[in-house]
Amino acid sequence: MKSLINSRRLLAVAFLTASLLNLYSQNKTNDTYVPEVGQRGKDVVWVPTPQVLLDTMLSIARVTPKDFVIDLGSGDGRTVITAAKRGAQAMGVEFNPDMVALSRRNAEQAGVTARAQFVEGDLFQADLSKATVITMFLLPEINLKLRPKLLDLKPGTRIVSNTFTMGEWEPDLEVNTPDNWNSWNTALLWIIPAKVEGSWKVGNDELNLTQEFQFVRGTFTSNGKTTAISDGRLNGSEIVFTVGNTKYMARVDGNNMRGTAANTSSKWDWVAVKK
Secondary structure (H helix, E strand, O other): OHHHHHHHHHHHHHHHHHHHHHHHHHHHHHHOOOOOOOOEOOOOEOOOOOHHHHHHHHHHOOOOOOOEEEEEOOOOOHHHHHHHHOOOEEEEEEOOHHHHHHHHHHHHHHOOOOOEEEEEOOOOOOOOOOOOEEEEOOOHHHHHHHHHHHHOOOOOOEEEEEOOOEOOEOOOEEEEOOOOOOOOOEEEEEEOOOOOOEEEEEOOEEEEEEEEOOEEEEEEEEOOEEEEEEEEEEEOOEEEEEEOOEEEEEEEEOOEEEEEEEOOOOEEEEEEEEO
16 A cells, blocks of 8 residues: 555655646747748738838837837837837737747846836737837738727727838828838838717807828808818828918817918918707
């Protein structure tokens, strides 16, 4: 009986030892994980953004300590870490758990763990509501799939992409880095526009607008006379357009606009309410 008990104890110890060695081996493997450029991911292959372009992307997005940056497909964490070094709160969304673990180690080595976080998840399911800036290095078809979700974000949210576009949605700014030998040297910026399409009451007058992303067209009717507007454009929640020789500027706040209008002889305040 004693021999049987001792045998069972030895088997238990052996099993526990093997389990611990296996766990150690897994942790050791994760701790030394090195991604390969071009390795396949869920939606795209991994190619790191050159640091000079990354710095340019964050600069044209005007990232400050007041921002919350979300990087979609965050890879080894370099975008999040760079944003955190600028004082911003930043979060990376990455599907590959090994990449997430690597990113956390990189953030710890950079001393920015208080401002840099990484979550394992699907970029299409990620909650982007806190973001003031979104960065990405995806593919055109992925960008297009994300576009409706991005356009529903708060007006003024900045979207910045390495190289790849948003279809017919023109960027508000495009900057090429001097690193011309590299295929990835273009930073593209979009600013989420307010939604203004529809009819607006401006005192006794009427403003009718159509909208295609940040561009605005329409008519202004005053005293029975209808005039086409020109140079209509949105920059986040700021709208500007011209009627005849009068330039209108306003801030859009939901179903209200409030701003100033000016021509060569006078300047006045104006308010519009959506009908």
